[in-house]
Structures are given as structure tokens and as C-alpha cells.
Amino acid sequence: MKNKEEKDLGVIIQESLNPEKHISKIFGLSYKMLTNIRVAFPFMDKDMMKKIITSMISPKLEHAAVV
Numbered sequence: 001m002k003n004k005e006e007k008d009l010g011v012i013i014q015e016s017l018n019p020e021k022h023i024s025k026i027f028g029l030s031y032k033m034l035t036n037i038r039v040a041f042p043f044m045d046k047d048m049m050k051k052i053i054t055s056m057i058s059p060k061l062e063h064a065a066v067v
Contacts, residue, residue, distance in 0.1 A: 011064045022064075030060050 005014045005021065012022040037052055044052075 009064070026060060026063070030057050033057060033060070 005012055007013075012025060014021055033056060037049075037056075041049065
């Protein structure tokens, strides 16, 4: 049976070269992380929230964005 997708360096590449599955997975992981952070939001100041987002969320969204 032929596999219709391949995962290489964290990037999901489909046979049709459609990035939809990869984007959905990355967005889903980032959204889950944001919902966990939101629970602690009332206890954070603006600078702390910015540091968390730039260090934890942005790298996930930007990884392999060029591809």
C-alpha cells in the first residue's frame, strides 16, 4: 500500500503537495498551547505574556513557513 504523506523534519508533505494538513497540525498545536497559557493570563503582566508568546508560540508557527 502506497503512503500518501511523509513527515520529514516536522513538515508533513502530501502526495499532492498540498500544505493543508501541515498547516492544520501546526495551528492546532499552537492553539492548544495558547488555551493553556490563557488560563494563567490573569496572573501575568504584558511583558511576561509577550515573552511566552515569542518564545513558545511563534517558533511553532514559523517553523518551515518558507516551505
